[in-house]
Amino acid sequence: MKFKTDEKDGVVIVTPKGKILDGSDTNKMRDKIEELVRIGARRMVIDLGGVPHMDSSGIRILVAALNGLRKEGGELRLARITTKVEDLIAITQLTGQFKTHPSVEEAVRGFSSPN
């Protein structure tokens, strides 16, 4: 799994690509998100369109990002979530914790709308 980060309209966009399995790449992504929040990111989108599946380390990243942003008064949104990842979030009963959007653009726009 590789990932990149971008910024658009004041929103940080994190884009992982590939199956997320535990290991050094996953730790790097988690550390990067933590660093971004530490230096001021408060609005974040994780674009999951390139992630066909993930193990619990992927859920760990999402929950860590959610908790870290909430703690600082920020917000996380997920974009382009794939079926298997959506299933995993449902299995772990976290569906209600994440706002999801069919595209990155809609997720970014979501920060300026009430819902």
Next chain:
Amino acid sequence: MARRLSKIPHGVAFPSDQKFLAAVDRYVEQELKKAGFGKDVIADVAISVSEFVNNAILHGNRQDESKLVRLELYHAPGQVTICVEDEGEGFEPDKVASPLEGENLLKEVGRGIFIAKMLVDSVEFSRGEKGGTRVKLFKKLPV
């Protein structure tokens, strides 16, 4: 040079290092594909195996690379059985807290075994030949 999985009868064995997770994942996917399993079943079984292998590396063998994780794979028409065995001190699955209860829901860790169980039809824990944990997981093709 990347280290490789060592072939054993019906499976592979490898040192306790998370670097092998991706190779194990590819191995399971390839074997199940060759056996004719569908994409969805392969994805679920591969993730379940990945969780148990990771557990064996981190908690069973405590990342001691002198200890091996063994993975055996048996398939028959319409079903697959996979065993993951470590060389650790053993494991008490009943002592694992539910990740769905109370404040556990938003904890970062503690979901691996829960997810692994949910993605297959059955999971059995026993002691391995060297005293470690042996996990046997079973999955049937959906009818």
